[in-house]
Amino acid sequence: MPLLDHPDAKAFLLHWGEMGTQWGVNRSVSQVHALLYLSDRPLPADEIVDQLGLARSNVSTALKELQSYAIVRRVHVEGDRRDHFVAELDLWEMLTRITAERKRREIDPTIALLNDLAQRLANDDSCPPHVRERITRMHEFMSTLGNWYEQVRALPKPTLVALMKLGGKVARFLPGAKKAE
Amino acid sequence: MPLLDHPDAKAFLLHWGEMGTQWGVNRSVSQVHALLYLSDRPLPADEIVDQLGLARSNVSTALKELQSYAIVRRVHVEGDRRDHFVAELDLWEMLTRITAERKRREIDPTIALLNDLAQRLANDDSCPPHVRERITRMHEFMSTLGNWYEQVRALPKPTLVALMKLGGKVARFLPGAKKAE
DNA sequence: CAAACATTTCGGAGATTCCAGAAATGTCTG
DNA sequence: CAGACATTTCTGGAATCTCCGAAATGTTTG
Numbered sequence A, B: 001m002p003l004l005d006h007p008d009a010k011a012f013l014l015h016w017g018e019m020g021t022q023w024g025v026n027r028s029v030s031q032v033h034a035l036l037y038l039s040d041r042p043l044p045a046d047e048i049v050d051q052l053g054l055a056r057s058n059v060s061t062a063l064k065e066l067q068s069y070a071i072v073r074r075v076h077v078e079g080d081r082r083d084h085f086v087a088e089l090d091l092w093e094m095l096t097r098i099t100a101e102r103k104r105r106e107i108d109p110t111i112a113l114l115n116d117l118a119q120r121l122a123n124d125d126s127c128p129p130h131v132r133e134r135i136t137r138m139h140e141f142m143s144t145l146g147n148w149y150e151q152v153r154a155l156p157k158p159t160l161v162a163l164m165k166l167g168g169k170v171a172r173f174l175p176g177a178k179k180a181e
Numbered sequence C: 001c002a003a004a005c006a007t008t009t010c011g012g013a014g015a016t017t018c019c020a021g022a023a024a025t026g027t028c029t030g
Numbered sequence D: 001c002a003g004a005c006a007t008t009t010c011t012g013g014a015a016t017c018t019c020c021g022a023a024a025t026g027t028t029t030g
Helices: A007-022 A027-038 A045-052 A056-068 A091-122 A129-154 A157-173 B007-022 B027-038 B045-052 B056-068 B091-122 B129-154 B157-173
Strands: A072-075 A084-087 B072-075 B084-087
Touching (some): A007 A027, A007 B091, A027 A045, A027 A056, A027 A072, A027 A084, A027 B129, A056 A072, A056 A084, A091 A129, A091 A157, A091 B007, A129 B007, A129 B027, A129 B091, A129 B157, B007 B027, B027 B056, B027 B072, B027 B084, B056 B072, B056 B084, B091 B129, B091 B157
8 A cells, every 4th residue: 555665666766866865955855856756646744644654743843845846736625634745746837946946045145145245356456367257257257157047947838848848959040050961 | 476366366266166066076176176267378287286275185086087978188398397287168068068968877866777777667467556656757757858958059159159149039939839929 | 631642953073075185196397 | 006186985073953741831611
């Protein structure tokens, strides 16, 4: 009955956990995520505890973290007082949500700092020209990247999927691009 | 004289170090990178030690790590026996190299595992259908993503830059896309 | 509102990572 | 090949992160 009796499910879950640690996500969090992803029904925290052998408190923290990425959500189950949880099953959604949250946490603060620095540099003649230039370049680069991301993410999902399927062929549509492949 | 006497350079360096830790890169590594990025000349390890106050051994390890991402390289300086190091200054190059290496380390092993699992699932009737389906979906998704990435990265840099400048407007060129914005 | 149940927060033991200094290894020069 | 210099690998203490169990907090039900 338990999901993890199946060796392939278990292999997936274990690998997902390891992969998480490489990504800066802690193992418990990514294991909980893998379990929910494979489950065909909402699971209460207790059952996650049983299946993964983690402490209840740890599972609680993991669920909170996953919810902060919006890739797991609480659902109510008829006739059960306990919270149940399900993972986002649309992988494209999953990717965009993780990306959005990571940008928010990791990229945006950097852009903000670079904004400040650029401000200060404008009125500071004591800064060696090459330092000014390097910081300015970085600022422009990250801003451009951030803007690009915001634009792309605003596109409707089917458009994004279509773009991805297109792969390297998008380049053909560029004005002035080589027509031949 | 030392680069870090300039408060803005220092702010950049410190922030870059913190940002690194968030990214799973250790602080020493990202500080060394920031210093080299701001420097207008190749630096020998000793000078990095002096400017950052790190142990020599630590700097050595950091340089090795940065070289493994190919965003820092060793250069020879006329009349000095010591190795000197410079950072990649083209930020677009920097991004693509980091991305390539992270994909290689983090995504490729997952795809490889999913290949194996998909193989095994094909001959395994004991696996519950929904588990099979979830793993298969994940496999397809990550493969598609990986293929997309390889195609896009093969495009010439100017094309990539042009695409990025285009932002969300690429969607206009999609066959069957809404022409109006 | 009291009792039962569910969840979160807290504190600390264990594991991991970081990083300085020491030792070892590698490389050049005379 | 000896000695000077440069770099890397090793080792252990410090700092950080992980994750359990206990205590505190929140929530439902009679």
